[in-house]
Amino acid sequence: MIEGVRTPVAQRTVEQIKAMISTGEVGPQQRLPTERDLSARFGVSRGSVREAIRILTTLGVLEVRHGAGVYVTALRPDDLLEAFGVLSEVSPDPTLLEVLQVRRMIEPAATAIAAARATEEDLNRIGEMLDRLEDIDRSAEPGDSGAFDLGFHRRIVACAGNATLTAVHAGLSSPTLNERVWAGHDAEGIARDLHEDHRRILEALRDRDPEAARATATAHVLRVERWLRSHLRSVGPSLDANPSAEGP
Amino acid sequence: MIEGVRTPVAQRTVEQIKAMISTGEVGPQQRLPTERDLSARFGVSRGSVREAIRILTTLGVLEVRHGAGVYVTALRPDDLLEAFGVLSEVSPDPTLLEVLQVRRMIEPAATAIAAARATEEDLNRIGEMLDRLEDIDRSAEPGDSGAFDLGFHRRIVACAGNATLTAVHAGLSSPTLNERVWAGHDAEGIARDLHEDHRRILEALRDRDPEAARATATAHVLRVERWLRSHLRSVGPSLDANPSAEGP
């Protein structure tokens, strides 16, 4: 008997709930039966149902509203790739280099597409973000500098019109990663270079020039990558802390 | 109390466990205190601790061994991106096109790098896999055809030597996705084209020609992408995004 595999109850429950979604018994945005009902229906304890729900919530498939019920998400890529962020939170430093290398593959391509697809309004908003970013940095107060840098790149990628791409890119460029890359290394003159990169990227977008967009984006990521590589050895391996309070 | 935000206990526990890892109290591969100990230490119930552990397990940070204890994983990218696969399991069909578009960005780049880095042994194993794939398809038995197709591409990407890239690519090319793309559409003559693509890619790798590798890989993914696009309409819209983003 090869048989004899004991599937954990919680795991089995996960499959059953996924099945409910696959078969269409509950569709996206729709409400699931109550924990107590599911418990009775599957013949398992409520605690096990809760663990299953926790798993699917972490995976971005379900969404729990206290006092209101459990709902299936829209199942859009940004829902399902939400958990992606841990990568840049707990990974050892050398992995950050790998992450940047992956960004060097997708961000230029995305920027090139954005050059062809971005609307005037998109470009204006990207420009505004860049203005604010430079204002902040000029005022020598590195407050949310990273947040706007992030916003700049994300908005560009979003212009490519591919939600999956946007979500993957978001996972590879979390605030935590940015923080870890620049931790304790403000200025050093590289900020000016980065701003220049940003301006060139924006120009390429305004020119509707995909090739220029690709090239400038590549150069930008490459600059960060090289900077990080040269500064990694001096700090040694570490796992960053992360008291990240969720916003929206 | 200025405090007004009520953080769920389980969520807080997740942060506390992550902190234990961040501070180095427990390192990769090491064992965590028992659920009961953590329960006492954090002043929360064992059930809540379990939910927190479930979350971190889903994220690939922890690993549970029944009867032996809870361990921190190696925190390698393939651990942390394991959950990635759900994307291609529950996503609506249109998302599959987006996924392929992302693959079109990273797979050619990865193949180009592989052309420069693959060892002789790598190339031989890739070649063998291709032989088996063609054997299977020629025998008109589409059994594990998909598995070998997957293996072929994954092995190439692995040659790029970037674990993060490998993990991301794996998430974007799961068996489930392959299955969904080709479901019920064996042959149709496209199989021959795909094999030809594969051979060309392998030739480029053997020639150590990154540009050729990039071009052939792009052509290959593009072929799949176009095929899928032309076959998606025939099945009609499945779970497409809906305009009902209203709150109750």
Added chain:
DNA sequence: AACGCCGAGTGGTCCGACCACTGTGCAGCA
């Protein structure tokens, strides 16, 4: 008609008990 209160129902948390599995050390055997 508009506002505000309240209660039923939902998820959130806790407790204590028992089951299933693992690893280890001791006892028994060869």
Added chain:
DNA sequence: TGCTGCACAGTGGTCGGACCACTCGGCGTT
């Protein structure tokens, strides 16, 4: 002496019930 095998203690896995915190809709007041 050396190995085998079993029992035990400790761990995660599951269960049931109880109570708390929150949401929401309906009912009453104004």
